[in-house]
Amino acid sequence: MRLRHNYSSPHDQPRINQAMSAFCYANSDAPACFRAVQPLIRHKLVSDPNQIFGLSLQAAADDLQRLIGSIAFSNCSESLRDALDQIRRPLAAIEADPFVQTRTDEQRAEMMKRIAAAEEDVDTCLDDLGKIGAAAELVKVKVYLNGAGDFLIDYARAVRRLLILEAYNDDRWRTIIMNDYVFLGVFQWVFVIGLFCALFRIKPRPKF
Numbered sequence: 092m093r094l095r096h097n098y099s100s101p102h103d104q105p106r107i108n109q110a111m112s113a114f115c116y117a118n119s120d121a122p123a124c125f126r127a128v129q130p131l132i133r134h135k136l137v138s139d140p141n142q143i144f145g146l147s148l149q150a151a152a153d154d155l156q157r158l159i160g161s162i163a164f165s166n167c168s169e170s171l172r173d174a175l176d177q178i179r180r181p182l183a184a185i186e187a188d189p190f191v192q193t194r195t196d197e198q199r200a201e202m203m204k205r206i207a208a209a210e211e212d213v214d215t216c217l218d219d220l221g222k223i224g225a226a227a228e229l230v231k232v233k234v235y236l237n238g239a240g241d242f243l244i245d246y247a248r249a250v251r252r253l254l255i256l257e258a259y260n261d262d263r264w265r266t267i268i269m270n271d272y273v274f275l276g277v278f279q280w281v282f283v284i285g286l287f288c289a290l291f292r293i294k295p296r297p298k299f
Contacts, residue, residue, distance in 0.1 A: 108132055108137060109138070109253060110132075110137050110138050110139050110140050110142060110143055110253060111125065111128050111129070111132060111143060112252070113140045113249045113250065113252040113253035114128065114140035114143040114238065114249055115128060115238070116248070116249055116252040117140075117241050117242050117244075117245040117246070117248050117249040117252075118238050118241045118242070119241055120234070120237065123234050123237075124234065124237075124238045127150075127231060127234040127238065128143055128146075128147065128238065131143070131146045131147065131150055132146065139253070140242060140246075140249045140250065140253060141185075141190050141192075142189065143238075144185065144189075144191060144239055144242050144243070144246075145182075145185045145186075145189055147235040147236075147239045147242075148181055148182050148185065148206075148236075149182065150235050151178060151209070151232050151235035151236050151239070152175060152178055152179070154228065154231065154232045154235075155171050155174055155175040155232060156175060158228060158229065158232075159171045159172060159175070163220075164229070166219050166220070167215065167216035167219040167220065170212045170213070170215045170216040170219070171213075173208075173209075173212045174208075174209040174210075174212035174213050174216075174232075177208045177209035177212065178205060178206060178209045178236070180201075180205055181202040181205055181206060181239075184198070184202065191242070191243060191246045192246060192250065202243055203240060203243050203244065206236055206239055206240045206243065207240060209236055210233060210236045210237065210240065213229060213232055213233045213236065214233070216229060217229055217230070217233070
């Protein structure tokens with residue numbers, strides 16, 4: 092009995108969520124961002140990086156709330172409470188309007204200030220904990236906050252990335268883009284050959 096090989100095209104392969112790709116594209120540590128965000132969007136219909144911004148802040152708040160009551164974090168519970176208080180305001184804001192791009196520069200700056208302050212509080216706790224196993228859970232909180240902060244700073248770049256990904260994954264636009272690449276490639280070769288002939292004054296051989 093022969094075994095049949097199942098060959099699949101790139102279209103058959105599972106695609107990375109485009110919103111997640113756009114969100115993490117603006118992140119200073121994209122691999123860590125992907126690892127942290129993937130569980131957040133699993134089994135959820137997520138199509139906009141703004142959704143991931145909100146999910147990241149909510150995940151950070153949920154984890155902080157849980158860790159505050161943990162014995163392992165008793166030495167720095169005050170720092171964790173401060174961090175949680177800082178991100179409650181941005182969370183309330185995105186519940187009213189989840190789109191970062193609709194906010195004024197002042198509103199985004201205020202949100203960024205609070206997220207940065209929460210990161211500092213988390214760092215304080217990490218310094219107090221030292222290198223113990225419990226610190227790993229808090230590092231994940233910092234990744235959530237870092238991702239949210241980076242998106243807030245560079246949201247326009249993330250949104251542009253999403254538009255590019257959506258266009259590329261559309262079969263019609265992919266065909267147009269590939270045709271453009273072929274045209275540009277042919278044009279470049281013609282240009283190079285023409286330049287070569289001009290430099291060396293190569294003339295076509297006369298026909299006899």
